[in-house]
Amino acid sequence: MTASRAIKTPEAVSPKLRQRVQEAIRLLNYVPNLNARALAAVRTEVLGVIVPSLTQHIFTDVLRGIYDGVQGTALQVQLGNSFYDDDEETRLIAQLLRQKPTALIVSGVDQSDQARELLEQANCPVVQIMDITDDPIDHVIGFDxxxxxxxxxxxxxxxxxxxxxxxxxxxxxxxxxxxxxxxxxxxxxxxxxxxxxxxxxxxxxxxxxxxxxxxxxxxxxxxxxxxxxxxxxxxxxxxxxxxxxxxxxxxxxxxxxxxxxxxxxxxxxxxxxxxxxxxxxxxxHRYEIGRKAVDTVLKLVDGATDIPRVVDVGFEVMKRQSTNRSQA
Known part of the structure; x- marks a missing residue:
């Protein structure tokens, strides 16, 4: 119990005891069993993230915002790529839910009926991103x-x-x-x-x-x-x-x-x-969407109740030479 406390909440034990536990971990090459922890816990520290592509730059920017957002927290990102395939997205959602995640961040608002049912029954917050809807599962952050x-x-x-x-x-x-x-x-x-x-x-x-x-x-x-x-x-x-x-x-x-x-x-x-x-x-504003999604998760975990369900980050028309006839 003392070793477990030193690993999970190191601030709860003395520096001397914490050092002894860390030395034992190094000697034994100990790695926490996340599956066993999941069985014993209501939720794990997993933050499930599902995007439809890892080759498109737009999602690289979103993921950068997400990973920057979890820096300094206990959250561990578990990433899934659905390849724009409804069946694969449903499979990934079910797989992540078995890990009792702290929350799920899912790209899009157009999930299949089966995927949406899984998300609606998830025992954790769900943040949809990259789009806008008046009927989010929990929260949505994106643009029209x-x-x-x-x-x-x-x-x-x-x-x-x-x-x-x-x-x-x-x-x-x-x-x-x-x-x-x-x-x-x-x-x-x-x-x-x-x-x-x-x-x-x-x-x-x-x-x-x-x-x-x-x-x-x-x-x-x-x-x-x-x-x-x-x-x-x-x-x-x-x-x-x-x-x-x-x-x-x-x-x-x-x-x-x-x-x-x-x-x-x-x-x-x-x-x-x-x-x-x-x-x-x-x-x-792709990076902002990813960062705001994590911020929303952290606030929900802390018990905040005044978070807007729909966040529209907007967009900008960037006028450059390729369409600027007046200066051609």
Whole structure:
């Protein structure tokens, strides 16, 4: 009991006793049995985190916020990658719940019925991230994808573009929100042309569609649009990787950006400021989302009851040379 107290709550024992226990741990090469601890505890110090991809920079930024948030706490991040697969996400949720986690942080608000049922019955706080809903399981921290898609499209309209295309990779439900915003903005301006909306036609043959969005795909979809008789004069891309591909294809065809073609992305990765010309994008606050998710968990663990269930971190339209006709 004394050794256990020295490990779990070292401040509760004397420095001399704590040193003796640490020396014994080193001699025995002792490692705590987390499974046994889980059986005896109501909750473990596990913080379960499920994201749909580890290859996309947007989730790298989210995870950086999460890991920075747990620094100096007792929480241990247990990370799962669902690969945008509903069945895998459900499996990961069930696996993490068996570990009696302190809390779960789950990307998105569009879980399958089975996954949502597991989360609703979880005996721990659940924080959904990267999106917004009026009906979160517990808490949600993110932004409105439809409003964001509408905002960047309005920027293109205000710059005088009138044949605006949409390039998508794999249109998951979150991406569809951006497309809905795109359509709404163009409908209001009387400029919507459904034929200018293109996405990856081969998505059904891809094993992991969420990781199939590449610069090359952006070039290929741009080539399709630019080869038409009535080509667009601006392209809003569902993410920045596609926007890079579109810009490269325009440059390969000697199409001047932004005079002949406006190019805009989504998420505002660092590369958007570094390429030539710098590419306009919709900035999302990904690190902040991850950090706020952990802060919410810590407050809930401490018993706070005044935490808002829905936190909208907003977004920013970053206007750069690729769409700035007035300074071209």
């Amino acid at each position: 994808h439809k409003a964001a898609g509408k905002a960047i499209t309005r920027h293109l309209v205000e710059e005088g573009y009138n044949r605006i295309a949409f390039v998508g990779g794999w249109l998951i439900r979150r991406s569809t929100g951006r497309l809905l915003g795109f359509k709404e903005a163009l409908e209001e301006a009387g400029l919507l042309d459904e034929s200018l909306i293109v996405s990856n036609p081969d998505v059904d043959s891809v094993e992991r569609p969420g990781e199939s969005t590449t610069v090359e795909l952006g070039r290929r979809l741009a080539s399709e649009l630019l080869s038409r008789h009535a080509r667009p004069d601006a392209i809003f891309c569902n993410n920045d990787v596609l926007a890079l591909g579109v810009a490269y294809e325009c440059q390969a065809r000697n199409i001047r950006i932004p005079e002949e073609m406006g190019v805009a992305g989504f998420n505002d990765l660092d590369q958007m400021q570094s390429v030539h010309p710098p590419i306009s994008s919709l900035r999302t």
